[in-house]
Amino acid sequence: MAVVVRSGAAPLWWFGVFAAGIGVLVPGLTGRRIGVLAGAALFLITAAVVTLVRRGRYAALARGAARAGKYDVLQDRAVTVRTWRRGHRWWLLLAFAVAFGSSFAVPAAGGMLLAGAGTGLRLKAAWLGRRERAEGTLLWVRVDWLDRRGGSPAGRAVNGLRGTGLAAGDAAPGGTRRRTDALV
Template identity: 65%
Template sequence: MGRGSGSRSLARVAVIVRAPAAPLWWLGLLAAGIGAALPGLTGRRIGLLAGAALFLATAATAFTARRKRYAHLARAASRAGKAVFLQDRAVTARTWRQARRWWLALAFPAAVASSLAAPGTAGLAMAGVGAGLWAKAQWLGGLERRTEALLWVRTEWAKGSPAGRQVHGYLTTGLAAGDAAPGGARRPRRPVGRAAVSAAR
């Protein structure tokens, strides 16, 4: 890898981590809201209290999962060559969501249906996963700011997890590369007429 890596498509690590956060958060809250309108077998109070506990547990799990692996890959990252193609933030997020659209589509009705037993519990658990992934993306953004380098992964390696066994390493660029800020958020629009920064610097 490194400068001799050739022409390859790279996706931002933080954008991949952040991609499921919003769907899980909003679908989870919607499912919890619908569930709260149902009495359920346990009753609303017990269901929502259990859901709050699961929210905290799933958020903590999503935030801490594989953090050592992410940190190791970040420390061992090499500089991207100038021939690489940096995938847009929107394309990366859309690709992740499209590959898992059926999973997301099934998770929502399943969370609502579970409210017949414990109102709101599964929905709050879903929202907790979304919150944890958003927090992990912010943590990655902190790593990127401290090292003044954005973290990228080859798109063919990131079809599962951006920190899975199939990922052999990260590549880095300067903070100005691409259209996503540290942490994967949308970068503020640059003033019209300002020269674009080279993607791999």
């Protein structure tokens, strides 16, 4: 589940940083100083909101996680990330275009808002990772439930989560890549 949450973090962060960087070059209607200060406030607020929103739903799904069965379809981390990003690429590009376009009014603010959303998703994935480590289980969303209605890991289409041991799959708790030690 944390892999799906984390899938959007990097593109949102980098598109936001790029849009904010370009936005600083444009003086805008409000001026650079006001734009950057407003952007910093938007960054912090957006990161906090994205981190905290739907946390209760995530916790309820995690409490009710069942052991993954023989016929549950669970994807590798790389496949999940690629599928999510392909399915949302037009939304990501539209968000970048809006953030870049807003720089002509309030420089850097839209880009910093986008980067704040990416940071919030990263923090939410880290929270899920701490929860997975504490419970000693990786949480998975079934692929057929994830494909319906936009692919939200805590959406209405998700009826429950599946759990496996921490060593299962190619993802570590929190959705990061599993590190393999060459000297083991």
